[in-house]
Amino acid sequence: MEPPSTMEPPSDIEWQTVQTANGNEFQFGFKSTEQSTSQTRTKREIAREDFDISVRWEPKTWYDWVEDSGDVRSRAAITQHCVCDYRGTNYRYVLLIENTEHYNYGFWDESGDCYSLDTYRNGQHYLRYNSDNPAIVRITGS
Template identity: 30%
Template sequence: MTNQPPSTTPLPDNNGIIWTTRKTKDGKDFLHGWKRPVEGTDLGLAQGVQREDNPVDPEADNRENDDLPVVGDEKWIATDPAVQDQGISRYALYFNGHPNVYSYTLDFTNTKGWSFSFIDESGDKYGVTTIQNGDHYLKYNSTAPTIKFVQREP
Protein backbone atom coordinates (compact mmCIF):
# COMPACT_ATOMS: atom_id res chain seq x y z
CA MET A 1 0.00 0.00 0.00
CA THR A 2 1.38 3.40 -0.90
CA ASN A 3 0.98 6.70 0.87
CA GLN A 4 -0.26 8.38 -2.30
CA PRO A 5 -3.77 9.82 -2.33
CA PRO A 6 -6.18 7.82 -4.50
CA SER A 7 -6.13 10.51 -7.17
CA THR A 8 -2.48 9.84 -7.89
CA THR A 9 -2.46 6.06 -7.83
CA PRO A 10 -0.75 5.04 -11.06
CA LEU A 11 -2.78 2.97 -13.47
CA PRO A 12 -1.29 0.02 -15.33
CA ASP A 13 1.49 0.85 -17.77
CA ASN A 14 0.09 1.13 -21.29
CA ASN A 15 2.58 1.25 -24.18
CA GLY A 16 5.23 2.74 -21.92
CA ILE A 17 2.85 5.43 -20.64
CA ILE A 18 2.28 5.92 -16.93
CA TRP A 19 -1.26 7.13 -16.12
CA THR A 20 -2.56 8.89 -13.02
CA THR A 21 -6.12 9.93 -12.25
CA ARG A 22 -6.53 13.63 -11.45
CA LYS A 23 -9.43 15.98 -10.63
CA THR A 24 -10.40 19.07 -12.57
CA LYS A 25 -11.23 22.37 -10.91
CA ASP A 26 -14.90 21.32 -11.13
CA GLY A 27 -14.17 17.94 -9.51
CA LYS A 28 -14.36 15.69 -12.59
CA ASP A 29 -11.87 12.86 -13.07
CA PHE A 30 -9.36 12.99 -15.90
CA LEU A 31 -6.19 11.08 -16.73
CA HIS A 32 -2.67 12.45 -17.10
CA GLY A 33 -0.14 10.21 -18.81
CA TRP A 34 3.53 10.51 -19.64
CA LYS A 35 6.20 8.28 -21.07
CA ARG A 36 8.06 6.13 -18.58
CA PRO A 37 10.98 8.21 -17.29
CA VAL A 38 14.43 7.64 -18.65
CA GLU A 39 16.70 5.34 -16.69
CA GLY A 40 17.83 6.94 -13.45
CA THR A 41 14.71 9.10 -13.00
CA ASP A 42 13.03 8.58 -9.64
CA LEU A 43 9.60 7.20 -10.60
CA GLY A 44 8.33 7.83 -7.06
CA LEU A 45 9.22 11.49 -7.42
CA ALA A 46 7.54 11.64 -10.82
CA GLN A 47 4.34 10.25 -9.32
CA GLY A 48 4.63 12.30 -6.13
CA VAL A 49 4.58 15.66 -7.88
CA GLN A 50 1.13 14.78 -9.23
CA ARG A 51 -0.39 15.19 -5.76
CA GLU A 52 -3.39 17.44 -5.30
CA ASP A 53 -1.36 19.77 -3.04
CA ASN A 54 0.60 20.98 -6.08
CA PRO A 55 -2.12 23.22 -7.51
CA VAL A 56 -1.70 25.64 -10.37
CA ASP A 57 -2.58 29.18 -9.33
CA PRO A 58 -5.93 30.04 -10.97
CA GLU A 59 -5.19 33.77 -10.68
CA ALA A 60 -1.74 33.70 -12.27
CA ASP A 61 -1.25 36.24 -15.04
CA ASN A 62 0.76 33.96 -17.30
CA ARG A 63 -2.22 32.63 -19.27
CA GLU A 64 -2.27 32.61 -23.02
CA ASN A 65 -5.54 32.83 -24.89
CA ASP A 66 -4.99 30.22 -27.55
CA ASP A 67 -7.68 28.05 -29.01
CA LEU A 68 -6.50 24.46 -29.20
CA PRO A 69 -9.52 23.08 -31.07
CA VAL A 70 -10.59 19.47 -31.42
CA VAL A 71 -9.28 18.14 -34.72
CA GLY A 72 -10.31 15.03 -36.61
CA ASP A 73 -7.23 12.93 -35.97
CA GLU A 74 -4.11 12.51 -33.86
CA LYS A 75 -1.96 14.74 -36.06
CA TRP A 76 0.45 17.01 -34.17
CA ILE A 77 -0.07 20.76 -34.61
CA ALA A 78 2.55 23.38 -33.74
CA THR A 79 1.34 25.89 -31.16
CA ASP A 80 1.41 29.65 -31.61
CA PRO A 81 4.59 31.45 -30.44
CA ALA A 82 2.92 32.75 -27.25
CA VAL A 83 2.01 29.21 -26.21
CA GLN A 84 5.48 28.00 -27.18
CA ASP A 85 6.83 30.64 -24.78
CA GLN A 86 4.71 29.00 -22.08
CA GLY A 87 6.51 25.73 -22.81
CA ILE A 88 4.04 23.83 -25.03
CA SER A 89 5.52 23.31 -28.50
CA ARG A 90 2.84 21.14 -30.13
CA TYR A 91 -0.46 19.43 -29.44
CA ALA A 92 -3.10 17.09 -30.81
CA LEU A 93 -6.66 17.29 -29.46
CA TYR A 94 -9.13 14.72 -30.72
CA PHE A 95 -12.22 12.67 -29.99
CA ASN A 96 -10.83 9.34 -28.90
CA GLY A 97 -13.67 7.08 -30.02
CA HIS A 98 -14.40 5.71 -26.54
CA PRO A 99 -17.07 8.06 -25.19
CA ASN A 100 -18.00 5.68 -22.37
CA VAL A 101 -14.59 6.25 -20.79
CA TYR A 102 -12.98 9.57 -21.74
CA SER A 103 -14.23 11.29 -24.87
CA TYR A 104 -11.25 13.52 -25.63
CA THR A 105 -7.49 13.19 -25.64
CA LEU A 106 -5.07 16.11 -25.53
CA ASP A 107 -1.52 15.13 -26.41
CA PHE A 108 1.10 17.82 -25.83
CA THR A 109 4.85 18.23 -25.82
CA ASN A 110 6.39 20.46 -23.19
CA THR A 111 9.80 22.09 -23.48
CA LYS A 112 9.67 23.81 -20.08
CA GLY A 113 8.33 22.64 -16.75
CA TRP A 114 6.69 22.02 -14.56
CA SER A 115 3.09 22.92 -13.79
CA PHE A 116 0.53 23.59 -16.49
CA SER A 117 -3.20 24.19 -16.63
CA PHE A 118 -5.37 23.70 -19.66
CA ILE A 119 -8.68 25.54 -19.41
CA ASP A 120 -11.52 24.44 -21.67
CA GLU A 121 -14.41 26.47 -23.10
CA SER A 122 -16.58 25.65 -20.08
CA GLY A 123 -13.95 27.13 -17.74
CA ASP A 124 -12.96 23.79 -16.24
CA LYS A 125 -9.26 23.47 -15.54
CA TYR A 126 -7.02 20.43 -16.03
CA GLY A 127 -3.87 20.95 -13.96
CA VAL A 128 -0.79 18.76 -14.37
CA THR A 129 2.80 18.75 -13.24
CA THR A 130 5.39 17.49 -15.70
CA ILE A 131 8.48 15.99 -14.09
CA GLN A 132 10.22 15.69 -17.44
CA ASN A 133 10.03 17.48 -20.76
CA GLY A 134 8.48 15.56 -23.63
CA ASP A 135 5.15 14.08 -24.62
CA HIS A 136 2.25 14.06 -22.16
CA TYR A 137 -1.36 12.98 -22.54
CA LEU A 138 -4.68 14.06 -21.02
CA LYS A 139 -7.88 12.06 -21.36
CA TYR A 140 -11.01 13.89 -20.29
CA ASN A 141 -14.72 14.48 -20.74
CA SER A 142 -16.17 17.88 -21.53
CA THR A 143 -19.19 19.37 -23.24
CA ALA A 144 -16.88 22.18 -24.46
CA PRO A 145 -13.53 20.44 -25.11
CA THR A 146 -11.63 23.16 -27.00
CA ILE A 147 -8.78 24.41 -24.83
CA LYS A 148 -9.11 28.19 -24.54
CA PHE A 149 -6.17 28.96 -22.24
CA VAL A 150 -2.79 27.44 -21.49
CA GLN A 151 -1.18 28.52 -18.23
CA ARG A 152 2.27 27.67 -16.87
CA GLU A 153 3.62 28.13 -13.37
CA PRO A 154 7.38 28.77 -13.29
Protein backbone atom coordinates in the same frame (compact mmCIF):
# COMPACT_ATOMS: atom_id res chain seq x y z
CA MET B 1 6.91 12.22 -34.55
CA GLU B 2 5.14 9.41 -36.33
CA PRO B 3 1.44 8.92 -35.60
CA PRO B 4 0.35 5.56 -34.22
CA SER B 5 -1.49 3.19 -36.51
CA THR B 6 -4.56 2.99 -34.24
CA MET B 7 -6.91 5.41 -32.52
CA GLU B 8 -5.69 4.42 -29.04
CA PRO B 9 -2.85 6.18 -27.20
CA PRO B 10 0.42 4.21 -27.05
CA SER B 11 0.16 1.18 -24.75
CA ASP B 12 3.18 2.15 -22.63
CA ILE B 13 1.51 5.24 -21.11
CA GLU B 14 1.24 5.27 -17.31
CA TRP B 15 -2.07 6.93 -16.41
CA GLN B 16 -3.04 8.61 -13.14
CA THR B 17 -6.65 9.52 -12.38
CA VAL B 18 -7.32 12.88 -10.68
CA GLN B 19 -10.12 15.46 -10.45
CA THR B 20 -10.55 18.97 -11.77
CA ALA B 21 -11.48 21.85 -9.45
CA ASN B 22 -15.08 21.28 -10.61
CA GLY B 23 -14.92 17.64 -9.49
CA ASN B 24 -14.71 16.04 -12.93
CA GLU B 25 -12.45 13.03 -13.29
CA PHE B 26 -9.64 13.06 -15.85
CA GLN B 27 -6.35 11.28 -16.39
CA PHE B 28 -2.83 12.42 -17.16
CA GLY B 29 -0.09 10.21 -18.41
CA PHE B 30 3.43 9.86 -19.69
CA LYS B 31 5.45 7.09 -21.25
CA SER B 32 6.89 4.94 -18.48
CA THR B 33 10.20 4.73 -20.35
CA GLU B 34 10.51 8.54 -20.22
CA GLN B 35 9.78 9.02 -16.52
CA SER B 36 12.34 11.20 -14.80
CA THR B 37 14.12 9.81 -11.76
CA SER B 38 14.60 13.30 -10.33
CA GLN B 39 11.86 15.81 -9.63
CA THR B 40 14.20 18.51 -8.32
CA ARG B 41 13.62 21.90 -9.95
CA THR B 42 16.61 23.90 -11.08
CA LYS B 43 17.10 27.57 -10.17
CA ARG B 44 16.18 28.46 -13.76
CA GLU B 45 12.86 26.62 -13.50
CA ILE B 46 12.02 28.20 -10.15
CA ALA B 47 12.69 31.67 -11.61
CA ARG B 48 10.37 31.20 -14.61
CA GLU B 49 7.49 33.62 -14.88
CA ASP B 50 3.88 32.54 -14.61
CA PHE B 51 1.78 32.91 -17.74
CA ASP B 52 -1.85 33.02 -18.86
CA ILE B 53 -2.38 32.59 -22.61
CA SER B 54 -5.60 32.53 -24.63
CA VAL B 55 -5.70 29.84 -27.32
CA ARG B 56 -8.29 28.08 -29.46
CA TRP B 57 -7.48 24.39 -29.71
CA GLU B 58 -10.43 22.53 -31.26
CA PRO B 59 -10.63 18.71 -31.18
CA LYS B 60 -9.38 17.17 -34.42
CA THR B 61 -8.63 13.71 -35.70
CA TRP B 62 -6.19 11.50 -33.86
CA TYR B 63 -2.59 12.70 -33.85
CA ASP B 64 -3.21 15.77 -35.98
CA TRP B 65 -0.23 17.58 -34.40
CA VAL B 66 -0.14 21.39 -34.56
CA GLU B 67 3.22 23.15 -34.39
CA ASP B 68 3.03 25.94 -31.84
CA SER B 69 4.51 29.42 -32.16
CA GLY B 70 4.29 32.81 -30.47
CA ASP B 71 3.57 32.89 -26.74
CA VAL B 72 2.62 29.21 -26.63
CA ARG B 73 6.14 28.27 -27.75
CA SER B 74 8.15 31.10 -26.16
CA ARG B 75 6.36 31.53 -22.82
CA ALA B 76 4.62 28.19 -22.26
CA ALA B 77 7.45 26.12 -23.82
CA ILE B 78 4.98 23.95 -25.76
CA THR B 79 6.34 23.07 -29.19
CA GLN B 80 3.35 21.11 -30.47
CA HIS B 81 -0.06 19.95 -29.35
CA CYS B 82 -3.07 17.93 -30.43
CA VAL B 83 -6.62 17.80 -29.08
CA CYS B 84 -8.08 14.53 -30.28
CA ASP B 85 -11.69 13.36 -30.42
CA TYR B 86 -10.83 9.69 -30.15
CA ARG B 87 -14.02 8.47 -28.42
CA GLY B 88 -12.25 6.17 -26.00
CA THR B 89 -13.96 3.78 -23.64
CA ASN B 90 -14.04 6.12 -20.62
CA TYR B 91 -12.76 9.41 -22.01
CA ARG B 92 -13.76 10.99 -25.27
CA TYR B 93 -10.92 13.51 -25.66
CA VAL B 94 -7.15 13.36 -25.45
CA LEU B 95 -4.85 16.37 -25.22
CA LEU B 96 -1.25 15.71 -26.16
CA ILE B 97 1.54 18.25 -25.72
CA GLU B 98 5.27 18.27 -26.19
CA ASN B 99 7.17 20.70 -23.98
CA THR B 100 10.77 21.85 -23.55
CA GLU B 101 10.60 23.33 -20.02
CA HIS B 102 9.14 22.19 -16.71
CA TYR B 103 5.81 23.83 -15.88
CA ASN B 104 2.76 23.12 -13.79
CA TYR B 105 0.21 23.72 -16.55
CA GLY B 106 -3.51 24.37 -16.40
CA PHE B 107 -5.45 23.61 -19.59
CA TRP B 108 -8.87 25.28 -19.52
CA ASP B 109 -11.71 24.03 -21.70
CA GLU B 110 -14.57 26.14 -22.99
CA SER B 111 -16.79 25.10 -20.06
CA GLY B 112 -14.34 26.79 -17.65
CA ASP B 113 -12.98 23.56 -16.20
CA CYS B 114 -9.22 23.22 -15.74
CA TYR B 115 -7.07 20.13 -16.23
CA SER B 116 -3.80 20.35 -14.29
CA LEU B 117 -0.59 18.83 -15.58
CA ASP B 118 2.72 19.10 -13.72
CA THR B 119 5.44 18.33 -16.26
CA TYR B 120 8.43 17.58 -14.05
CA ARG B 121 10.22 16.30 -17.14
CA ASN B 122 10.31 17.57 -20.71
CA GLY B 123 8.79 15.69 -23.64
CA GLN B 124 5.35 14.31 -24.46
CA HIS B 125 2.47 14.42 -22.00
CA TYR B 126 -1.11 13.18 -22.30
CA LEU B 127 -4.48 14.12 -20.79
CA ARG B 128 -7.73 12.18 -21.20
CA TYR B 129 -10.96 13.98 -20.37
CA ASN B 130 -14.68 14.36 -21.00
CA SER B 131 -16.36 17.69 -21.65
CA ASP B 132 -19.48 19.14 -23.25
CA ASN B 133 -17.23 22.00 -24.48
CA PRO B 134 -13.87 20.31 -25.12
CA ALA B 135 -11.99 23.07 -26.98
CA ILE B 136 -8.97 24.26 -24.99
CA VAL B 137 -9.24 28.05 -24.74
CA ARG B 138 -6.66 28.98 -22.11
CA ILE B 139 -3.30 27.78 -20.83
CA THR B 140 -1.85 28.84 -17.49
CA GLY B 141 1.50 27.92 -16.05
CA SER B 142 3.70 28.39 -13.03
